[in-house]
Amino acid sequence: xxxxxxxxxxxxxxxxxxxxxxxxxxxxxxxxxxxxxxxxxxxxxxxxxxxxxxxxxxxxxxxxxxxxxxxxxxxxxxxxxxxxxxxxxxxxxxxxxxxxxxxxxxxxxxxxxxxxxxxxxxxxxxxxxxxxxxxxxxxxxxxxxxxxxxxxxxxxxxxxxxxxxxxxxxxxxxxxxxxxxxxxxxxxxxxxxxxxxxxxxxxxxxxxxxxxxxxxxxxxxxxxxxxxxxxxxxxxxxxxxxxxxxxxxxxxxxxxxxxxxxxxxxxxxxxxxxxxxxxxxxxxxxxxxxxxxxxxxxxx
Amino acid sequence: xxxxxxxxxxxxxxxxxxxxxxxxxxxxxxxxxxxxxxxxxxxxxxxxxxxxxxxxxxxxxxxxxxxxxxxxxxxxxxxxxxxxxxxxxxxxxxxxxxxxxxxxxxxxxxxxxxxxxxxxxxxxxxxxxx
Amino acid sequence: xxxxxxxxxxxxxxxxxxxxxxxxxxxxxxxxxxxxxxxxxxxxxxxxxxxxxxxxxxxxxxxxxxxxxxxxxxxxxxxxxxxxxxxxxxxxxxxxxxxxxxxxxxxxxxxxxxxxxxxxxxxxxxxxxxxxxxxxxxxxxxxxxxxxxxxxxxxxxxxxxxxxxxxxxxxxxxxxxxxxxxxxxxxxxxxxxxxxxxxxxxxxxxxxxxxxxxxxxxxxxxxxxxxxxxxxxxxxxxxxxxxxxxxxxxxxxxxxxxxxxxxxxxxxxxxxxxxxxxxxxxxxxxxxxxxxxxxxxxxxxxxxxxxxxxxxxxxxxxxxxxxxxxxxxxxxxxxxxxxxxxxxxxxxxxxxxxxxxxxxxxxxxxxxxxxxxxxxxxxxxxxxxxxxx
Numbered sequence: 001x002x003x004x005x006x007x008x009x010x011x012x013x014x015x016x017x018x019x020x021x022x023x024x025x026x027x028x029x030x031x032x033x034x035x036x037x038x039x040x041x042x043x044x045x046x047x048x049x050x051x052x053x054x055x056x057x058x059x060x061x062x063x064x065x066x067x068x069x070x071x072x073x074x075x076x077x078x079x080x081x082x083x084x085x086x087x088x089x090x091x092x093x094x095x096x097x098x099x100x101x102x103x104x105x106x107x108x109x110x111x112x113x114x115x116x117x118x119x120x121x122x123x124x125x126x127x128x129x130x131x132x133x134x135x136x137x138x139x140x141x142x143x144x145x146x147x148x149x150x151x152x153x154x155x156x157x158x159x160x161x162x163x164x165x166x167x168x169x170x171x172x173x174x175x176x177x178x179x180x181x182x183x184x185x186x187x188x189x190x191x192x193x194x195x196x197x198x199x200x201x202x203x204x205x206x207x208x209x210x211x212x213x214x215x216x217x218x219x220x221x222x223x224x225x226x227x228x229x230x231x232x233x234x235x236x237x238x239x240x241x242x243x244x245x246x247x248x249x250x251x252x253x254x255x256x257x258x259x260x261x262x263x264x265x266x267x268x269x270x271x272x273x274x275x276x277x278x279x280x281x282x283x284x285x286x287x288x289x290x291x292x293x294x295x296x297x298x299x300x
Numbered sequence: 301x302x303x304x305x306x307x308x309x310x311x312x313x314x315x316x317x318x319x320x321x322x323x324x325x326x327x328x329x330x331x332x333x334x335x336x337x338x339x340x341x342x343x344x345x346x347x348x349x350x351x352x353x354x355x356x357x358x359x360x361x362x363x364x365x366x367x368x369x370x371x372x373x374x375x376x377x378x379x380x381x382x383x384x385x386x387x388x389x390x391x392x393x394x395x396x397x398x399x400x401x402x403x404x405x406x407x408x409x410x411x412x413x414x415x416x417x418x419x420x421x422x423x424x425x426x427x428x429x430x
Numbered sequence: 431x432x433x434x435x436x437x438x439x440x441x442x443x444x445x446x447x448x449x450x451x452x453x454x455x456x457x458x459x460x461x462x463x464x465x466x467x468x469x470x471x472x473x474x475x476x477x478x479x480x481x482x483x484x485x486x487x488x489x490x491x492x493x494x495x496x497x498x499x500x501x502x503x504x505x506x507x508x509x510x511x512x513x514x515x516x517x518x519x520x521x522x523x524x525x526x527x528x529x530x531x532x533x534x535x536x537x538x539x540x541x542x543x544x545x546x547x548x549x550x551x552x553x554x555x556x557x558x559x560x561x562x563x564x565x566x567x568x569x570x571x572x573x574x575x576x577x578x579x580x581x582x583x584x585x586x587x588x589x590x591x592x593x594x595x596x597x598x599x600x601x602x603x604x605x606x607x608x609x610x611x612x613x614x615x616x617x618x619x620x621x622x623x624x625x626x627x628x629x630x631x632x633x634x635x636x637x638x639x640x641x642x643x644x645x646x647x648x649x650x651x652x653x654x655x656x657x658x659x660x661x662x663x664x665x666x667x668x669x670x671x672x673x674x675x676x677x678x679x680x681x682x683x684x685x686x687x688x689x690x691x692x693x694x695x696x697x698x699x700x701x702x703x704x705x706x707x708x709x710x711x712x713x714x715x716x717x718x719x720x721x722x723x724x725x726x727x728x729x730x731x732x733x734x735x736x737x738x739x740x741x742x743x744x745x746x747x748x749x750x751x752x753x754x755x756x757x758x759x760x761x762x763x764x765x766x767x768x769x770x771x772x773x774x775x776x777x778x779x780x781x782x783x784x785x786x787x788x789x790x791x792x793x794x795x796x797x798x799x800x801x802x803x804x805x806x807x808x809x810x811x812x813x814x815x816x817x818x819x
Binding site for chain 3: 019096
Binding site: 037148172175179182183184190196197200201202203204221223227229283284285286287288289 | 305307308309310311312314315334340343344347348349350351355
């Protein structure tokens with residue numbers, strides 16, 4: 001099967017989606033480059049799963065367009081789904097099937113299925129062939145789902161909250177699979193997560209979603225470089241959060257307050273100086289802090 | 301080569317990797333001519349994106365800490381390189397800053413601190429001479 | 431398992447393996463054992479008056495007391511008369527459910543959920559649809575043929591309409607159509623399915639509907655179109671569920687708010703809990719269960735110009751209109767299966783108090799339901815009278 005010549009793995013343009021009166025996606029635009037790991041970040045209910053469903057053709061675009069490898073997932077489901085390896089958030093594998101039956105069954109749908117690779121993965125994930133899926137633990141269930149998504153070496157691995165509810169050991173396995181996918185064959189990975197620690201480790205690019213919109217997008221390195229964490233010390237204790245224009249959020253108490261700013265560092269420092277505060281500590285914030293700062297800023 | 305990366309402090313991961321390699325070289329745990337793992341292997345080991353490891357290796361190469369040999373991997377370069385010495389001093393100066401901050405906090409004067417360093421150095425040296 | 435067709439067939443077979451084998455076993459058992467049992471009872475199932483003979487055996491002279499043996503005897507005779515037909519109907523309903531490819535979903539408590547993982551496999555919707563539709567039709571036809579040709583059905587000879595294979599296939603098409611197109615409205619779907627099932631089971635009394643050359647084919651095509659469109663819309667999330675706004679519900683909510691702000695006792699609070707949780711909604715559903723089949727029936731008659739419901743038929747509906755909804759409502763409301771058992775178990779209430787609250791709520795809504803069912807009686811009657819006039 002030849003892959004298409006589309007430059008991007010995923011191209012979403014001005015996508016909107018309403019559920020009843022609730023606007024789940026609001027004129028959202030996004031591009032995922034091939035061969036990169038893309039992290040989709042957002043709080044629960046920000047619209048990550050809704051966006052992923054559009055990529056799979058599970059939801060039809062009400063307005064705007066969605067293209068995966070140049071194909072429309074609704075018009076050409078076979079073209080899109082044969083190129084995507086999907087791990088859903090709720091792991092709806094049929095409980096009555098055994099692991100080896102699941103592999104044989106899934107193999108029938110994908111011409112690129114590699115039985116040797118599937119067997120290697122099964123041994124690596126330590127899954128018993130004869131075990132029924134309903135007897136598997138949560139972690140083993142996730143690994144089984146990941147196995148059938150990886151075994152046919154899809155061009156894009158699409159993971160919806162892959163680490164949710166899993167112990168650190170299984171999370172390592174999933175991260176390893178992500179890294180192996182992109183390292184070995186230069187394939188694309190798109191995963192949604194609210195564990196920013198993982199996104200920071202493995203993602204090349206990220207997009208932060210809030211209320212159905214992308215509030216921040218770019219390479220992970222650039223995003224981190226554009227943000228600064230500043231600790232201000234004010235001359236007198238502040239009873240409430242001091243208003244410093246140019247910062248995304250400010251937290252703390254008494255005389256010392258921690259602020260996260262996005263590219264407006266000098267402006268923030270000057271404004272704080274006018275309010276009687278000076279910088280005592282400065283450094284790069286973690287993605288977690290950036291995310292919380294943006295969430296706080298957007299909710300006002 | 302045992303490295304440890306963490307996302308807690310906000311320090312970029314490639315920077316942490318590069319720094320730790322430099323520290324290992326400076327402390328002698330990595331000798332000149334030792335091979336460091338290929339990008340893919342290290343990425344697997346640390347569970348980070350291979351591009352991040354690639355960037356760290358690029359930094360190290362640019363600073364002369366490591367050398368890439370055609371087709372056979374990446375190796376630590378000779379310590380004779382002046383940049384390596386500069387790195388070693390830079391690492392130590394960070395430690396000195398931390399020590400000075402602590403001394404100020406404990407209300408120990410810098411002069412008293414220097415005397416302390418000299419005393420400790422003398423008490424350690426005879427042990428090494430044996 | 432090398433192609434999607436084979437894989438889907440394997441999945442269907444494997445999931446229902448034991449039950450399908452039991453169905454085959456049941457047919458074989460009836461085919462082999464039933465004639466012998468009939469011969470032993472002195473009852474000829476092929477006879478033209480088979481059913482009358484059976485009824486005569488009921489009125490056994492000289493034995494008037496109701497001992498256990500007598501009851502068993504009556505049950506046995508009923509089994510000989512209706513056993514094969516009942517088995518046939520149940521197995522056909524089962525095979526229809528198998529080919530809707532739905533399963534119970536424990537997370538949303540949806541009893542007929544189409545597995546979402548089928549929609550993330552690289553198969554096109556037309557392929558999936560035709561596989562399930564043709565498979566369903568073939569299965570229904572084969573099962574029907576097996577029952578009719580291998581097992582003699584005395585009940586069928588009298589009620590010829592059950593011998594209509596096309597009626598069963600129409601029901602299959604309608605089942606798939608309703609289950610797939612109404613996936614977003616589970617309660618409506620359940621009510622409609624019950625209504626259509628009711629129509630099928632009581633079809634012997636509606637011979638003119640079944641034998642009309644327009645009704646069944648139109649329903650067949652309707653089922654096909656609904657199923658095809660429904661599956662497509664389900665896959666792409668195009669028919670969104672919206673909540674029915676019961677007018678009475680908002681009125682009762684306002685009435686509840688007007689009451690005292692605090693509950694007088696734990697027992698009263700628990701009664702409110704039971705009322706709001708299920709009793710209130712349930713009496714509407716059970717009422718709908720009574721109304722919808724009659725309404726659909728009237729609709730079909732009006733559309734195809736088949737004339738009004740006869741008085742006899744209406745009388746026949748009486749039991750269903752009044753008794754069954756109440757019975758169903760009582761069963762469901764008083765059932766011990768509780769989804770919020772863990773929530774309730776933490777309340778400082780004794781089991782007896784909880785049970786009392788549940789029974790009180792059930793009683794209140796049953797009485798309400800009974801009245802609402804009785805109130806529907808006159809309109810049906812009036813329509814029939816006015817049509818005659």
